[in-house]
Amino acid sequence: xxxxxxxxxxxxxxxxxxxxxxxxxxxxxxxxxxxxxxxxxxxxxxxxxxxxxxxxxxxxxxxxxxxxxxxxxxxxxxxxxxxxxxxxxxxxxxxxxxxxxxxxxxxxxxxxxxxxxxxxxxxxxxxxxxxxxxxxxxxxxxxxxxxxxxxxxxxxxxxxxxxxxxxxxxxxxxxxxxxxxxxxxxxxxxxxxxxxxxxxxxxxxxxxxxxxxxxxxxxxxxxxxxxxxxxxxxxxxxxxxxxxxxxxxxxxxxxxxxxxxxxxxxxxxxxxxxxxxxxxxxxxxxxxxxxxxxxxxxxxxxxxxxxxxxxxxxxxxxxxxxxxxxxxxxxxxxxxxxxxxxxxxxxxxxxxxxxxxxxxxxxxxxxxxxxxxxxxxxxxxxxxxxxxxxxxxxxxxxxxxxxxxxxxxxxxxxxxxxxxxxxxxxxxxxxxxxxxxxxxxxxxxxxxxxxxxxxxxxxxxxxxxxxxxxxxxxxxxxxxxxxxxxxxxxxxxxxxxxxxxxxxxxxxxxxxxxxxxxxxxxxxxxxxxxxxxxxxxxxxxxxxxxxxxxxxxxxxxxxxxxxxxxxxxxxxxxxx
Amino acid sequence: xxxxxxxxxxxxxxxxxxxxxxxxxxxxxxxxxxxxxxxxxxxxxxxxxxxxxxxxxxxxxxxxxxxxxxxxxxxxxxxxxxxxxxxxxxxxxxxxxxxxxxxxxxxxxxxxxxxxxxxxxxxxxxxxxxxxxxxxxxxxxxxxxxxxxxxxxxxxxxxxxxxxxxxxxxxxxxxxxxxxxxxxxxxxxxxxxxxxxxxxxxxxxxxxxxxxxxxxxxxxxxxxxxxxxxxxxxxxxxxxxxxxxxxxxxxxxxxxxxxxxxxxxxxxxxxxxxxxxxxxxxxxxxxxxxxxxxxxxxxxxxxxxxxxxxxxxxxxxxxxxxxxxxxxxxxxxxxxxxxxxxxxx
Numbered sequence: 001x002x003x004x005x006x007x008x009x010x011x012x013x014x015x016x017x018x019x020x021x022x023x024x025x026x027x028x029x030x031x032x033x034x035x036x037x038x039x040x041x042x043x044x045x046x047x048x049x050x051x052x053x054x055x056x057x058x059x060x061x062x063x064x065x066x067x068x069x070x071x072x073x074x075x076x077x078x079x080x081x082x083x084x085x086x087x088x089x090x091x092x093x094x095x096x097x098x099x100x101x102x103x104x105x106x107x108x109x110x111x112x113x114x115x116x117x118x119x120x121x122x123x124x125x126x127x128x129x130x131x132x133x134x135x136x137x138x139x140x141x142x143x144x145x146x147x148x149x150x151x152x153x154x155x156x157x158x159x160x161x162x163x164x165x166x167x168x169x170x171x172x173x174x175x176x177x178x179x180x181x182x183x184x185x186x187x188x189x190x191x192x193x194x195x196x197x198x199x200x201x202x203x204x205x206x207x208x209x210x211x212x213x214x215x216x217x218x219x220x221x222x223x224x225x226x227x228x229x230x231x232x233x234x235x236x237x238x239x240x241x242x243x244x245x246x247x248x249x250x251x252x253x254x255x256x257x258x259x260x261x262x263x264x265x266x267x268x269x270x271x272x273x274x275x276x277x278x279x280x281x282x283x284x285x286x287x288x289x290x291x292x293x294x295x296x297x298x299x300x301x302x303x304x305x306x307x308x309x310x311x312x313x314x315x316x317x318x319x320x321x322x323x324x325x326x327x328x329x330x331x332x333x334x335x336x337x338x339x340x341x342x343x344x345x346x347x348x349x350x351x352x353x354x355x356x357x358x359x360x361x362x363x364x365x366x367x368x369x370x371x372x373x374x375x376x377x378x379x380x381x382x383x384x385x386x387x388x389x390x391x392x393x394x395x396x397x398x399x400x401x402x403x404x405x406x407x408x409x410x411x412x413x414x415x416x417x418x419x420x421x422x423x424x425x426x427x428x429x430x431x432x433x434x435x436x437x438x439x440x441x442x443x444x445x446x447x448x449x450x451x452x453x454x455x456x457x458x459x460x461x462x463x464x465x466x467x468x469x470x471x472x473x474x475x476x477x478x479x480x481x482x483x484x485x486x487x488x489x490x491x492x493x494x495x496x497x498x499x500x501x502x503x504x505x506x507x508x509x510x511x512x513x514x515x516x517x518x519x520x521x522x523x524x525x526x527x528x529x530x531x532x533x534x535x536x537x538x539x540x541x542x543x544x545x546x547x548x549x550x551x552x553x554x555x556x557x558x559x560x561x562x563x564x565x566x567x568x569x570x571x572x573x574x575x576x
Numbered sequence: 577x578x579x580x581x582x583x584x585x586x587x588x589x590x591x592x593x594x595x596x597x598x599x600x601x602x603x604x605x606x607x608x609x610x611x612x613x614x615x616x617x618x619x620x621x622x623x624x625x626x627x628x629x630x631x632x633x634x635x636x637x638x639x640x641x642x643x644x645x646x647x648x649x650x651x652x653x654x655x656x657x658x659x660x661x662x663x664x665x666x667x668x669x670x671x672x673x674x675x676x677x678x679x680x681x682x683x684x685x686x687x688x689x690x691x692x693x694x695x696x697x698x699x700x701x702x703x704x705x706x707x708x709x710x711x712x713x714x715x716x717x718x719x720x721x722x723x724x725x726x727x728x729x730x731x732x733x734x735x736x737x738x739x740x741x742x743x744x745x746x747x748x749x750x751x752x753x754x755x756x757x758x759x760x761x762x763x764x765x766x767x768x769x770x771x772x773x774x775x776x777x778x779x780x781x782x783x784x785x786x787x788x789x790x791x792x793x794x795x796x797x798x799x800x801x802x803x804x805x806x807x808x809x810x811x812x813x814x815x816x817x818x819x820x821x822x823x824x825x826x827x828x829x830x831x832x833x834x835x836x837x838x839x840x841x842x843x844x845x846x847x848x849x850x851x852x853x854x855x856x857x858x859x860x861x862x863x864x865x866x867x868x869x870x871x872x873x874x875x876x877x878x879x880x881x882x883x884x885x886x887x888x889x890x891x892x893x894x895x896x897x898x899x900x901x902x903x904x905x906x907x908x909x910x911x912x913x914x915x916x917x918x919x920x921x
Contacts, residue, residue, distance in 0.1 A: 329921040416921035441919040469803045470753045472581055473908040476915035479802060483918035484750065501920035511921075547918075551750035552802040568578055571908070 001095060003028060003045055009096035015103065030055070030103060034111050041106055042077065043099070049092045051085040053099050055106040065216045066113040067123030070134045073217070080106050124213035128258070128265040132214040136221055136295045142270055146175035146255055147183060147301045151207045153239055154178060158253050159197035172299070173200055175253065182303065186378055187385035203253030203268075204281065206240060208232070211258035211265060222293050225269055226285045228256070241283060248278040255298050266300040269293050303341075303386040312341030317386060319523045320344035320407060324396045325414035326372040327351070328505060329442055329449075331362040332512030333414055333519075334376050338384035340520045345380065346408070347373040348392040348399065360505040396420050400427045405435045410519060412438045414512075416501070418466070418477060425454070425462040429572060436522065437462065440515035442508055444489040444501040445542035447482040447553060449511030452532045452565055453518050460530030460565030463572040472569040479567075480534055482553035483542060502541075510535050514560060521562075530565040534558070579871075579880060582893045583806040586884075587760045589891040590767040592638035592646070602646040602699045609674060609701065613652055616673040622666060625708065626653035630734045635741040637762040637787050641770055648701045649689075651734055656709035663716035663729050666705050675701075685719045687726075706732065736839035737784075741791055754796035757804045761813050762790045764806070764888070771889040772860050780853045785835045785845040792838075793817045807884075811868035814861055823858045830855045 003019055007028060010017035016031040028043040040058035057063075060071040060078025069078040082105045091098050113120045124131055148156065154177050162170035174197060183190050208228065215224040232240065255268035271291045273279055282288040307314050319342050323334055326349035334345060349372040353363050367375035377389035396413060397420055404411070413421055421439050428435060439462055440451040454461045468475030477485040490499045514533040521527050536559045539549050566573060577585075592599060614624045631649030632638035638647075654666065670690045675683035680692035680701070689704040705716040707729055715734075718727035744755035765786050769778055793816030797809040823831040832854035835845045846853070867883050874880040881895035 325921050327921050414921040416919045418917055418919055441921050443918040444920060445918075447918075468910060469798075469801070470756055471908070471911070472584060473910050476910050476912060477917040478919065481918055484752070485918075486916045487918070489916070489918045501918070503920065508921075548751070549749045550802060551748065551753070551796075551798050552800065554749040555800050558800075569581065 001045065001047060001049075006096045006099050010100060010103070013100060015100075028099075030107075032107050032111075034114050039110060039114070041080075041103065041110070043103075049090050049095055049098050052082070052088050052090055052102040052105070055080060055103060057110055063114055065120075065124055065131075065213055066110070067120045067127065067131075068109055069113060071216070080109055082106055082109050121213060122261065125211050126261045128211055128214055128260050129267060132265075132267045132295070133297065135214060135216055136218045137297055138218075141294055142173050142296045143299070144173040144175050144253065144255070144268065144296050145169060145299050145301050146177075146205070146266070148175065148177040148205050148255070149179040149302050149304070151257070152177070152179055152205060153207060153236065153243065154205050155243065155247075156203045156205050156253060156255065158200040158203060159194050160200040162196040170196070173253075173296075175203070175255065175298075177205055179302075183385040184381035184388060186381035190385070201249055201251040201253060202247060203255065204240065204243060205255045205257070206232075207236070208256050208258035211260055214267075218295070221269065221295060222288055223285075225254075225293060226283075226288055229283050237283075244281045244283060248280050250276075250278050252281045253296065254281065255296075255300075257300070264300075264305065266298040266305075268296045268298045270296050301385075307341045307386065310339065312339060313520075313524065314341060316341040316520070316523055317343035319409045320346070321519065321523075322346045322348065322399075322404070322408040322411040323414065324348040324399065324412065325416070326376045327414065327416070328357070328360040328362075328503075328508035329416070329440060329511050329515070330412075330414035331372070331376055332509050333412060333440070333516050334380055334389075335362055335383075336512055336516035337519060338380045338387040338389075340516065342387060342519075342523070344388050344390075345377075346390045346392060347376050347380075348394050348396070349373040349376075350393055350395050356500075360503070360508055396424050400424065405433050408435060410436050410438065410523060412440065412515060412519060414440050414515065416441045421462065422466065428456075429461070438515055438518055438522075439465075440511055441478075442501075442503050442511040443481060443483050444503050445483070445539075445545060445547065446503060446507050446537045447539050447542050447549060448534055448536045448556075448559075449507060449514065450478065450480040450532065450534045451511070451515040451518050452480070453522055453527060453530055454565065455522070455527070455530045458529045459573060460532075460567070461570065461572050464530075464565050464567035464570040465532060467567045467569045469569075474571065480532060480552070482534075482536065482539075482549055482556070484548040484550055487547050489545075489547065507537065510537070517560075518562070527562065531562040532565045533560060533562055535560055577877075577893065577896075579807055579877065579884075580803070580805065582881060582884070583760070583764075585893045586767075586888060586891055587763060587806075590639045590763055592640045593633065593636065599646055602648065602694075605694060605699055606648045606650060606701065609678065610650055610652070612674045612678065613670055613703065616669050617652070617654060617666065620666070620669050620673075622654040622658040622660065624652050625655050627651060628653075628735070630704070630738060631702075632766075632783055632787070634738045635762075635787060636759040637741070637766065637783070639763050639766045639770070644698075646699050648699065649704065650701065651704050651706055653706045653708050653713065656707045656714075659707035659729070662727060663705075664718040664720065664722060664727050667703075667716055667718075668720065670703050670705070687717055687719055687722075688715060704734070706734065731841055733840035737837065740838050741787060747796055750798070750802055753802070753804065754798070757796055757798075757806060757809055758791065758794045760806055761794055761810050762787050764810055765790055765813075767891060768864060768888055771887075771891075772864075773856065777853055777856055780846070780849055781857060782845055784837075785833070788835050788838060788845060789817050789820070789822055793820055807868065807872060811865065811872060814865045814868060818858070818861055818865060823854060826851050826854075831858045833857050 007017050007019050018029050020027055020029045026045045030041045031038050041055040042058055043053055043055045057069055057078035057080055060069055068081040071078045156175045156177050159174045165171040215221050252271045257264050257266045271293050273291050282291050321342050323330055326347050351372050353367050353370055353372050353375050355368055363375045371393050373391035377391040380387055380389050396415055434456040437454045438451055442449040452462055452465045465478050465480050466475045467479055469479055491502050492499045514535055518533055536556045610627055617624050628651050630651045667685045667690045671683045671685050675692045680694050683692035689702045691702050693700050706713045713732050714729035715732040717730045744751040747754040766783055769781050790813055793813045797805045822833055822835055824834055830851040833846050833849055837843050837845055867887050871880050871883040878895050885892045
């Protein structure tokens, strides 16, 4: 890297830039005037610019706590954060320009933090957890996963990591409060699931409301703790004192939560008496001197935090979905719905999971021999603690009962059986069962997949997707299909009992995506009318197998788009 | 009722096929006569090696005609090695040994075939006789009293013509549905001919000529969902028929129509048409095109229907209030007992 040229360029652009050396380490120094004083920014030489060139703030501690500046005390420099470096595309072919662009960003950042004290304070609070983690935490400090709700002052039971666990939930300390009863019993963090964990004491969850900036160093932690406790509103403080007075222990965990403009921040401390004997949690400076205190990293585990963080919606947690068909498409749908935040899933399938299903099904080999619905229930609940699953060993046609409407917001049928699906649809119509239904299926050879959403009392129904366009009769095959009817599309490896439709897990997944997307948008209230969605895949394999595609396939250009389901020739929709 | 429903109902009314109920007795008669022909040819020393329906039945373009006989074109094929040199001889066997003995009126040996009417069944029957060598067919030409020069076996391709008409290889996806639309368009045109022309002209506008023109000019019309649009397909076909060089200007705005058979022997189909036939055909096609264009542009379904009823006559469904439900149409079930699908999950 030609730092001479870079320096010359910066000077030419009006920067006070010089090349220096510190203990044999060459660096580029740039001096800028900020608030009547000179600030030194330093860039240590590198061989290539694979990211924006970094500048460090010399003597960062002099400026106090600065937002987006992490003071590294042992070297006397502060690391300046100017955003996500990875997402910035750097002109490594013109390094002088890269340095100039980066330098100006660093200068702007430092200048704002130093000159605008109000903004600086807000940013310190907004990035509370980052600043907490950077300023006070060490890698060896305990990491606690906490299943708790926000804004509840309450007792917490803490368990040690499971012995020998190097990763996963089991490798963390686990904190459990009384407000986590909505977690599935099959989840690893379910209150009932503490097998293999030994108790690690008790503690408290303390809501703080609006936060102040975090301590700027680990040494300030004790003072910060006392200051924070004493700043609690009188009512909250007395509640805490009352709660604390009931328990004596030789260790305590205190987890705080507070509001920042970027959400609720969770963090905590672990306290241990310097001497022997059990005591109540210290709340005053005079008591704290007998305790050692260290910070803990807290990962809170409640649906209000975890669901939005993963893109799921809290508003779906009270929705109940009946999913019939837990095959390769249905299995994917179940996962997608749970991951989207659906609170209740009833999974229906009469089949047993077999080794043949392994590669295109979401279930793992441990569940071979189990009912697909049961296996899916277990796996969904294990990964998605706030989705309650019920499994039913049954077929679609066995569900023909009027009471079906009462319990579900949406029904999804993923069985790939046009006969059963039409029979069931007709049952719903004839019995005035007002249940929104999504029917979804994948076609063989990767040509595509489809989903229809039939919303009662809106235009369009499943039978619209079955109108035979050639004679406008009630067709037997869907008019959405991309492969023509009456072709030999199944394969078998072992005779008649082993017939299967060839498609990949990707095809099943794509189909599940359109059905899941339809489900979520409908349950969110953004789809008022019955509609249909298809995805169109490649026809190479189908053509190789000598199969014919439909006109719809050949002209279709609306993959993933929601199209009206209504067909003016559907006699179900036009019999008024 | 939508316009497509009306077209399909119209098609139901005019369609004639071997499977048609109305045609059941004629079909039984045909089977029975064919059986007698086979016996008579066997006795004569040239057994029938093949027989097949040709003409509009085979091409799926047959239409019913009020007050007219049902037509049957039954080709009988004998082996060239056994066939008599005299091409008229087997035709006389059919006429004398089978048809007359069975009570057919007006049984005659005509140049291309043996023809007869079975009055009680409204059946008009044509028996072309072919001899076959390898895959090549030759048609028995000549009638009673024809001189040697008018009696011969002439190269023909009866199956080639049928295959050409029913060919769907160029239609892309949903080819079955598209060729079905072609059959309907051909039937609409033939039904229109029967409605709009005097019997004298009508007789000269051969069905095979209209079918060949339609086939050459037809392009399937479906929307992106695969829904056929017969009105637009018919209009496009008619437009193309008018601009494809079939009508040859004879001066003074008179025309003759000229269409070549698309297979062996590639002869002129309208070999004996005159200016009057050609001009009327062209003028009425022009009128049809205008009316179909008007119908497409018309937003009021009732008025649209009236335009079409004027074109096609009483067989086209009545133009009741468009909003009035047609229960008989609305309870239509699939005609197949089962259909294999590509649906899975």
